Amino acid sequence: MGQKITIEPITRVEGHGKVTIHLDLKGNVNQTRLHIVEFRGFERFVQGRPYWEAPVLVQRLCGICPVSHHLAAAKALDVIVGAGTGEGLTPTGEKMRRLMHYGQMFQSHALHFFHLASPDLLFGIDSDPLMRNVIGVAIMHKDLAVQGVMMRKFGQEIIKATAGKKIHGTGAIPGGINKNLSIEERDTFLNGADPMNIDKMIDWAQAAVDFFKEYHKQNKSLIDNFAAFPSNHLSLVRKDGAMDLYHGVLRAIDTDGKKILDDVDYQDYLEYIDEEVRAWSYMKFPYLYKIGRENGWYRVGPLARCNTAEFIPTPLAQKEFEIFKAYTNGKPNNMSMHMHWARLIELLHSGEMIKELLNDPDLQGNDLVTKGTKTNEGVGVIEAPRGTLFHHYKINDRDQIEMANLIVSTTNNNEPMNVAVNKVAKDVMTGHKKITEGMMNAVEVAIRAYDPCLSCATHALGQMPLEISLYDAHNNLLDKKRS
Amino acid sequence: MSTLIKFKIDGVECMAETGAYVVEAAVENGIFIPTLCNIKGVKPRGSCRVCTVLVNGRPMSACTTPVASGMEVENNIAELNDIRKAIIEALFVEGNHFCPSCEKSGNCELQALAYRFQMMVPRFPFDFPVRDIDASNPKIIKDHNRCILCKRCIRAIKTEDGKSVFAFKKRGRQLEINVDPDLGELFTDELAAKAAEICPVGAILLREKGYEIPIGQRKFDKEPIGSDIEKK
Ligand code: SF4
Numbered sequence: 001m002g003q004k005i006t007i008e009p010i011t012r013v014e015g016h017g018k019v020t021i022h023l024d025l026k027g028n029v030n031q032t033r034l035h036i037v038e039f040r041g042f043e044r045f046v047q048g049r050p051y052w053e054a055p056v057l058v059q060r061l062c063g064i065c066p067v068s069h070h071l072a073a074a075k076a077l078d079v080i081v082g083a084g085t086g087e088g089l090t091p092t093g094e095k096m097r098r099l100m101h102y103g104q105m106f107q108s109h110a111l112h113f114f115h116l117a118s119p120d121l122l123f124g125i126d127s128d129p130l131m132r133n134v135i136g137v138a139i140m141h142k143d144l145a146v147q148g149v150m151m152r153k154f155g156q157e158i159i160k161a162t163a164g165k166k167i168h169g170t171g172a173i174p175g176g177i178n179k180n181l182s183i184e185e186r187d188t189f190l191n192g193a194d195p196m197n198i199d200k201m202i203d204w205a206q207a208a209v210d211f212f213k214e215y216h217k218q219n220k221s222l223i224d225n226f227a228a229f230p231s232n233h234l235s236l237v238r239k240d241g242a243m244d245l246y247h248g249v250l251r252a253i254d255t256d257g258k259k260i261l262d263d264v265d266y267q268d269y270l271e272y273i274d275e276e277v278r279a280w281s282y283m284k285f286p287y288l289y290k291i292g293r294e295n296g297w298y299r300v301g302p303l304a305r306c307n308t309a310e311f312i313p314t315p316l317a318q319k320e321f322e323i324f325k326a327y328t329n330g331k332p333n334n335m336s337m338h339m340h341w342a343r344l345i346e347l348l349h350s351g352e353m354i355k356e357l358l359n360d361p362d363l364q365g366n367d368l369v370t371k372g373t374k375t376n377e378g379v380g381v382i383e384a385p386r387g388t389l390f391h392h393y394k395i396n397d398r399d400q401i402e403m404a405n406l407i408v409s410t411t412n413n414n415e416p417m418n419v420a421v422n423k424v425a426k427d428v429m430t431g432h433k434k435i436t437e438g439m440m441n442a443v444e445v446a447i448r449a450y451d452p453c454l455s456c457a458t459h460a461l462g463q464m465p466l467e468i469s470l471y472d473a474h475n476n477l478l479d480k481k482r483s
Numbered sequence: 484m485s486t487l488i489k490f491k492i493d494g495v496e497c498m499a500e501t502g503a504y505v506v507e508a509a510v511e512n513g514i515f516i517p518t519l520c521n522i523k524g525v526k527p528r529g530s531c532r533v534c535t536v537l538v539n540g541r542p543m544s545a546c547t548t549p550v551a552s553g554m555e556v557e558n559n560i561a562e563l564n565d566i567r568k569a570i571i572e573a574l575f576v577e578g579n580h581f582c583p584s585c586e587k588s589g590n591c592e593l594q595a596l597a598y599r600f601q602m603m604v605p606r607f608p609f610d611f612p613v614r615d616i617d618a619s620n621p622k623i624i625k626d627h628n629r630c631i632l633c634k635r636c637i638r639a640i641k642t643e644d645g646k647s648v649f650a651f652k653k654r655g656r657q658l659e660i661n662v663d664p665d666l667g668e669l670f671t672d673e674l675a676a677k678a679a680e681i682c683p684v685g686a687i688l689l690r691e692k693g694y695e696i697p698i699g700q701r702k703f704d705k706e707p708i709g710s711d712i713e714k715k
Contacts, residue, residue, distance in 0.1 A: 048616055050624055052693040057584040081691075164698025168583060171697065179697040398618035399690060 018467050019443055021425050025473045029429050032422040034447070036283045036410065043404045051077060051395045052174050058391070058406070059168055066168050067104035067159055068384030069406075071097055071246070072391040074172035075380030080395060082372025083175035085267060087247075092365035093176030098246045099357045100162035100171055101382070105245055105350040106201070107155025108385035109302075109343050113208060114148025117340050120445050121215055144211075147204050151347075154189075154201050158354060161185045176369035183364065190358050198355045202316065205348040209320050212344050227336035227420040227446040230255035232288065232297065233304035234412070236383050239263070241310035243321075243349065245383040251308045252288060252298055257332050261288060266381040269390060275407065285415050286407055297415035300387025301450065302342035307332040314356065317349035336420050336449045384409050386450070413450050420446045435468050435481040443468060490554040505545035505556060506534055515709030516558055517567060517596055519574075519683050520633035521546040531633055533570050533596065535563060564600065571596050572605035579611065579628035580684070586693040587685030589701030593631060594684075595708035612656070620662050622675040623687050627659050630686035636660060640678045642669040648678070660686070 018035040042058055049057060055073040059066035074097070079085055089097070122141060156166040161181060163169025171177055189198055216223050232255065236248035250269065252261035264272055275284035276293050287296035298304070306325075312318045324333070324345060333342075357363065380391045387409035394403040410417075424446045428439045444466055470478045487498050492514050499508035504527060509516045520531040529544035536545045537557035545556070557563065574580075574593060582588050614627040636649040637660070648670050652661040662670065679687045698704065 050616075050618070050688060050690075050693070052691060053584055053586070056694060060583060169698055170694040173694050174691075178695050179700075399624070400616065400618050 018469075019421055019425075020469045020471065021429055022471045022475075023429075023473060023478075027431055027433070029422070029426045030473070032418070032425040033280060034418050034421045035281060036414065036417075043406060046393075046401045046404045048400050050399050051080060051393065051401050052399075054391075054393060054401060054404070055172050055174075056168075056170055058404075061406075061408070065104060065108050065385050067100055067163065068382055068389050069391070070163070070169070071101055071172055072380040072382045072384075072389045073393070074174065075247075075382060076378040076391045076393050077174035078380070079267065079378030080375055080393065081174040082374050083370040084372070085247075085265070088372070089176050089370055090365065090367040091362040092180050093368055093370065095357055095360060095362050096162050096177040096180060096368075097172055099181070099354065099363065100159055101246045102350045102353040102357065103155045103158025103162065105155075105385055106205075106347060106354060107152045107159070109347040109350065110148055110151035110155060112385070113340065113344060113347065114144060114151070116448060118144060118148070120448065121219075121340075147208075150195055151201060151204055154196060154198075155350075157196075158189065161189075173369065175371045178368065180365055180368065181358075181363040186358055186363065189354070198351065198358060202348065202351040202355065205344070205351045206316060209341075209344045209348055212341050213323070216341065223337045223341075224335050226442075227423050227449065228334055229336070229419050229423055230334045231299045231416055231419070232260065232291070232295075233307040233332060234261070234288075234298040234300055235305040235308045235388055236266070236381060237305075237309050238313075242313045243305055243309035243311070243346075244313075245305075245346070245350070247382070250381070250388075253308055253332060255332060255334060257307075257330075260291060266390070267379045269379060269381070269392075273390075273407070275411075281414075283411055283414050284407075286412055287415075298412070299416040300409055300412040301339060301385075302346050302387075303333060303336075303339040304387065305383060306342040306345060312345070312349050314349050314352035316352055317345055320345045320348060336446065339449045386410065387412050410450075417447060417450050420449070429470070433470070433478050435470055435479050440466060440468060440481060488550060488552040490550050490552065490556065492556045492558050493560070499550045501550075503550055505536060505538070505543075505548050505550055505554075508550045509545070509556075509558070510712050513713060513715040514558065515712040516545045517599065517709065518546055519592055519596070519631065520635060522635055522639055522681060525635075525639045528634055528638065531570070531574075531631070533567050535566060537563065567596075568600040568602060569606065571600060572602055573607055574631050575602070576605045576607045576609045577612065578631065579614065585629070585685040586688060587629075587682075589696070589698065589704050591685060591703075592683035592708060595703040598703070599708055614659075620670075621690070622670060622672065623662070623678065623689060625660060625662070626686050626688060628686075629684045630660055631684055632658060632660070633683060635681050635683065636678050636687060639681050640674055642666065642674070644669075648674060 020033045020035070021029060022031045024030040042061055046054055046057055054077060055070045058073050059070040061069050078088065083089055159169065160166045163171035171179065191197055194200060232252055234250065234252040236244060237251045238244035238248045250261055250264040250266050251259065254260050261272060272289055273286055274289045275286045277284055285297065287293050288298060289296065306321065312321045324341060377394045382389050389409055390407040392405040393401055396402045421443055424442050428442050467480070467482045469480045472478050486501055488501055490497055490499065492509055492512065497508065497512040499511060506516050506518055506521055516534050516536060518531065518534040521527055521534065527546040529547040532544055534545040535542050538548055539555055571593065575597065580593070582594055585591065588594060617625040617627065637647055637651070640648045642648060646666070648663055648666060650661055650663065651658055653659055675689060679689045
């Protein structure tokens, strides 16, 4: 008889973000911890499965950005089937995947900005949570809410045309893609009835960037100071230093902009990145091996990418990138709330990339898959909406997955999110023995800037379910509040 | 020489050649009777019971019952459809069927029937049996989690000299499908492809092939199971 192990849902999905704050004897914030329960079962589930199932299986990790997992796994398997790393695919294979990815970026960034972040900005951090949500935006700023919904839909339609389904499709297969883009599909995106065409989408993305810049002008101190702290930044960049969200080499810079990792082939990521285990957290803390545990942690995501990249290879986004860079005199930008700005520049870039790809006749090609000499190990890395995502697989000589290692964006951002929450807690909690609504909101906004893959962070229809516990120096619980 | 005889399915006058089984005679008359184990041209076994109909009021498997003159068959009635749905639900709970990542999804007859009978949540508790994947054969991978023991592979996949490629091994709840290890090259690529094709579920997988048909172009994406017959 087999043994039956029942895993209760609560141990797998944590409905609340949990934060513990410890005060010292003087009542100052001594330590803050953000507890993220991430069930890493997928690395175990895939063991023994035929390797070609990985892109379809592992994408189930996430319902918000499954395409990232789908493509990162497919890229790792490209190496295994001998199709090379990134550049080895046929033009149709590579460009269809890119289209899928930029479609995903577009919908995810639109979702994040319009559904999750804009309520905080439009109504203010201290506002009534009953209004500070996407429904509130729909009531008070109907045009913005409609744009958000339509942009998300447009990105999802791109995903459907490339992956077969809006969520959890099958498009990318080891060594390529299973379909091309028909002329009819292409034309619906290029010339669709207003507003569902790419030109309108680019206009709206530009308007979103402009909206943020205007908001920034009027709320400088909030946007510049809230949860700002120095850190390293890591992402993929194209070999020539351009922003590339689908493929490239690893680059990391320190807080002064000095390259501390450059031109690194991600097949060798284990030589550069290590993951620290801390007793109080299920989620590991990655850091750059060379720099060490203490100072080697880094940020990933839109802000990191705008810091590591030297330019953006599309004109409108490049113009915005220059303004963004000029704001910090070309130095790395360490302001957490500027994550939203960077995200919107990427939204614009993704729109432009989609247009460029749609106009490329390679998408109608029929040469879809490349294969070469098989190997038993491969690493796939992609810039997911929330940051760098690593997939690493080893297979046995019977085509079964033997080992899988995933470092997801939220794990990469584990330490930065802890630092951000700590900073906010210090600012708002010091000298208090009770947790107020305003403190809850501030912590929530800090976490949200990172857009972590938490069920709580994607709670679009209300405030983030958050639990904060405040302890004194002797570990006595002073206050506990749930939103 | 066969002669045409008359019989009725759900009160509709039908014609068939003598000796035809009810399932196939129904197809000729544009009526779909669901099955999971039956395959055209291979001797029927009646092992899945999904095709159960009432023949003159008595339950019989339509794939093994020849039509007879004046026979009254009841097929598309609530009572039978619920029994069929129950069988499909039972097959889902007694194996480990995770459609979302299965290569056969969209081409799977078990899944297609579940859609046809609008299965939402099975009425039986999940068994979650501990079963393995056998990747030892150079041509195919067998995923025992998904096998519904329909015997299609055993009955239909034969070498040129008539030897069965597949056979059952073990007994009872451990019963599983096995490939004759001594066949060597007699188990050709064509036979392997045919086995993967006729398996109603994703229990026989061709090596290094998967998800090559885009969503939207798979068999049951285009037409729900049975609709091709009903269109006739
Ligand atoms: S492997 Fe497929 S065809 Fe063979 S018995 Fe199992 S389900 Fe039927």
